[in-house]
Structure formats: C-alpha cells, structure tokens
Amino acid sequence: MMRYLSSFILALTALTHGAWAVTYPLPSEGSRLVGEPLTITIAPGNTQPLEYYAAQYGQGLSNILEANPGVDPFLPAGGTTLIIPQQIILPDTVRQGIVVNVAEMRLYYYPPGGDTVEVLPIGIGQAGRETPRNWVTKIERKKEGPSWTPTANTRREYAREGRELPAFVPPGVDNPMGLYAIYIGKLYAIHGTNANFGIGLRVSQGCIRLRNDDIEWLFNQVREGERVQIIDQPVKIALESDGSRWIEVHEPLSRNRAEFESNKKVPLPMAQTLQKMAAELTVDADTFNEALTRRSGMPVRVDNQNAVLNPL
Structure with missing residues (x-):
C-alpha cells in the first residue's frame, strides 16, 4: 500500500x-x-x-x-x-x-x-x-x-x-x-x-x-x-550530560525481498553500544524494552529516574 x-x-x-x-x-x-x-x-x-x-x-x-x-x-x-x-x-x-x-x-x-x-x-x-x-x-x-x-x-x-x-x-x-x-x-x-x-x-x-x-x-x-x-542506523542513542539516557528506534529496512514482503518485523541490530545501555543499572528495563518493541521513531527517555515515554 x-x-x-x-x-x-x-x-x-x-x-x-x-x-x-x-x-x-x-x-x-x-x-x-x-x-x-x-x-x-x-x-x-x-x-x-x-x-x-x-x-x-x-x-x-x-x-x-x-x-x-x-x-x-x-x-x-x-x-x-x-x-x-x-x-x-x-x-x-x-x-x-x-x-x-x-x-x-x-x-x-x-x-x-x-x-x-x-x-x-x-x-x-x-x-x-x-x-x-x-x-x-x-x-x-x-x-x-x-x-x-x-x-x-x-x-x-x-x-x-x-x-x-x-x-x-x-x-x-x-x-x-x-x-x-x-x-x-x-x-x-x-x-x-x-x-x-x-x-x-x-x-x-x-x-x-x-x-x-x-x-x-x-x-x-x-x-x-x-x-x-x-x-544505516535504525537505533540511535543519546547519553546526555544531565545523566538522561535516550533511544530512538525506527523500523529497520528489510534486508531482502522476502523480508520486504513479509508482515513480520525486521529484527533490530543489537549493536554493542545498545547492549551496554541495556545493562546499565540506571536504565529502566520495561521502558527500554517497550521502546524497542514500539519503534516510534521518536526519542524515548529510558533512565529510571523520571523515565517516561513520549506521548503516543
């Protein structure tokens, strides 16, 4: 469509x-x-x-x-x-x-x-x-x-x-x-x-x-x-000087025709920096995982001090 x-x-x-x-x-x-x-x-x-x-x-x-x-x-x-x-x-x-x-x-x-x-x-x-x-x-x-x-x-x-x-x-x-x-x-x-x-x-x-x-x-x-x-960066991260942690997740581009025509989501690349952020004690796991699932294309604050999702 x-x-x-x-x-x-x-x-x-x-x-x-x-x-x-x-x-x-x-x-x-x-x-x-x-x-x-x-x-x-x-x-x-x-x-x-x-x-x-x-x-x-x-x-x-x-x-x-x-x-x-x-x-x-x-x-x-x-x-x-x-x-x-x-x-x-x-x-x-x-x-x-x-x-x-x-x-x-x-x-x-x-x-x-x-x-x-x-x-x-x-x-x-x-x-x-x-x-x-x-x-x-x-x-x-x-x-x-x-x-x-x-x-x-x-x-x-x-x-x-x-x-x-x-x-x-x-x-x-x-x-x-x-x-x-x-x-x-x-x-x-x-x-x-x-x-x-x-x-x-x-x-x-x-x-x-x-x-x-x-x-x-x-x-x-x-x-x-x-x-x-x-x-080709479907996931971007920001580690701000005020201590806040943010991720912005987009739908990755399909890697082949089968993925392009499929209704299934293309897997996200879990780069080392993203894995490191996920392991940080200051990161709220629920917010982090929801952002990866939702893929809103907007920055999401994921640190557990006042961690919030942008309004949907």
Missing part, C-alpha cells in the same frame, strides 16, 4: 529557507538530543492526505506513520491528533557535510563552519534497487536541469508493468529527477522529483529523492567536493 500513496503538497508553512528543512542548533559535542516534539490537531472536514501534513512540518511519510500508528494515510479524519516527531537524536557519526541515514529516511546537512544542522526527509531505493549503505563519498558535481538515461533493467521493469519508458528523458518538469541533481560518487544522485509523493518511502531506483523545495535549497547550499556519508 505504501508504494501507491499519492499526495497534493501545498506550501502553507513558515519553516526556514522557504523550504521544508527543519533547522536545529547544534548541541555540544557528546550530546545528540535536539528539538522538541510537536502535537497538532487536524481541522474538521479535512480533505488532505497525511502526506500534506508530513510536508507541512518537514517530515517524511514514514516518520509521521511511525509516530502515529493507525492513522489513515489517505484521509486522516478531522479532529485526529498527530504527533510531529521534531525531536530527534543526531546520528552517531561526524558532523560534517551531508549525512544520510537510510533507516530513518532523513538527510542531515552540517553547513561548513556553522552551528546548526539542517534536516530533510528523503525517499530511498526500492527493495532490490537499494540506496547504498555504509558508504563515504563526496559531491562529484551539481546539475540544474538534469536529464535521465534509464538503465536497461529499469526499462524492462517498466515494461513488465505495461509501461513504456523512453531511453532518454530530457530536462524539464516531466523528468523523474526533478529540476536539480547533486551527483554523489559515480552512479547515484540526490535529486528532486516530478511526482508529489515518495518522501519517506522506498520508491526510487537507488538514488535519494527530496521534495522539490528541499532539493532546490540544498542544491544552492552545498559545494562540489563536500563529504557525503550514507549510514
């Missing part, structure tokens, strides 16, 4: 840059928790799909669905309360250039010499056409008005679905790469789209897709040669 969601994105927000990016002041080194959760209520008589609200608050569809299980993605009812997951834990990696965490479908941009991080929701590669993981590369070049030459495999996939795909798609509004492309490595790009859906979903041929306002803003900020890192 997720692959067929459609949307109508309308610019009604006052987020920074005239785009959908969410800006966070960088915390001190060693701290990773930023932002605060936000709760909104959908107005009576709503006619907008959930994607509309995701775009309005700088989120991907998967981020909103993780935080609000059971909400109707096609037409959420008026009066529905939505949690907007704007509190996040920064990924455990260097704060430099572009960092893409495919597991949470977010792109982090650390401007050179700046004291902020810009967070953008993304769409990633389909199962079987994966976006690379655990990869460090750089911006090779930028192109306004990119063209697209689909691979033979891509054209065959379209043909099996009864769709004809041309061998070459010129620049323009009908190009699936949108109006801006940032090429990373030799084979992949961060680019826009010609369709108003797919952010927070596995929909691309392996590239990283952004909403059009987001890619235009990012295109104008980054420079050729800047560092790009792609990671």
Whole structure:
C-alpha cells in the first residue's frame, strides 16, 4: 500500500529557507538530543492526505506513520491528533557535510563552519534497487536541469508493468529527477522529483529523492567536493550530560525481498553500544524494552529516574 500513496503538497508553512528543512542548533559535542516534539490537531472536514501534513512540518511519510500508528494515510479524519516527531537524536557519526541515514529516511546537512544542522526527509531505493549503505563519498558535481538515461533493467521493469519508458528523458518538469541533481560518487544522485509523493518511502531506483523545495535549497547550499556519508542506523542513542539516557528506534529496512514482503518485523541490530545501555543499572528495563518493541521513531527517555515515554 505504501508504494501507491499519492499526495497534493501545498506550501502553507513558515519553516526556514522557504523550504521544508527543519533547522536545529547544534548541541555540544557528546550530546545528540535536539528539538522538541510537536502535537497538532487536524481541522474538521479535512480533505488532505497525511502526506500534506508530513510536508507541512518537514517530515517524511514514514516518520509521521511511525509516530502515529493507525492513522489513515489517505484521509486522516478531522479532529485526529498527530504527533510531529521534531525531536530527534543526531546520528552517531561526524558532523560534517551531508549525512544520510537510510533507516530513518532523513538527510542531515552540517553547513561548513556553522552551528546548526539542517534536516530533510528523503525517499530511498526500492527493495532490490537499494540506496547504498555504509558508504563515504563526496559531491562529484551539481546539475540544474538534469536529464535521465534509464538503465536497461529499469526499462524492462517498466515494461513488465505495461509501461513504456523512453531511453532518454530530457530536462524539464516531466523528468523523474526533478529540476536539480547533486551527483554523489559515480552512479547515484540526490535529486528532486516530478511526482508529489515518495518522501519517506522506498520508491526510487537507488538514488535519494527530496521534495522539490528541499532539493532546490540544498542544491544552492552545498559545494562540489563536500563529504557525503550514507549510514544505516535504525537505533540511535543519546547519553546526555544531565545523566538522561535516550533511544530512538525506527523500523529497520528489510534486508531482502522476502523480508520486504513479509508482515513480520525486521529484527533490530543489537549493536554493542545498545547492549551496554541495556545493562546499565540506571536504565529502566520495561521502558527500554517497550521502546524497542514500539519503534516510534521518536526519542524515548529510558533512565529510571523520571523515565517516561513520549506521548503516543
């Protein structure tokens, strides 16, 4: 069902840059928790799909669905309360250039010499056409008005679905790469789209897709040669200086087609740091285990001194 969601994105927000990016002041080194959760209520008589609200608050569809299980993605009812997951834990990696965490479908941009991080929701590669993981590369070049030459495999996939795909798609509004492309490595790009859906979903041929306002803003900020890192961290932790302990758990990406098509949950990677946190005497085991089970995509405080779950 997720692959067929459609949307109508309308610019009604006052987020920074005239785009959908969410800006966070960088915390001190060693701290990773930023932002605060936000709760909104959908107005009576709503006619907008959930994607509309995701775009309005700088989120991907998967981020909103993780935080609000059971909400109707096609037409959420008026009066529905939505949690907007704007509190996040920064990924455990260097704060430099572009960092893409495919597991949470977010792109982090650390401007050179700046004291902020810009967070953008993304769409990633389909199962079987994966976006690379655990990869460090750089911006090779930028192109306004990119063209697209689909691979033979891509054209065959379209043909099996009864769709004809041309061998070459010129620049323009009908190009699936949108109006801006940032090429990373030799084979992949961060680019826009010609369709108003797919952010927070596995929909691309392996590239990283952004909403059009987001890619235009990012295109104008980054420079050729800047560092790009792609990671896969479905579980992030924060050990804050005030003694609080937090975890943020996302649904891991399926590792193969069978997992992708299964209704069973993909197992969480129990990294050494997570195992160490679970063994700490200050961690509340019930809260910790509930967070691992719930997978809300939001930071959960797990230390037993005032340990609480964010509201569901």
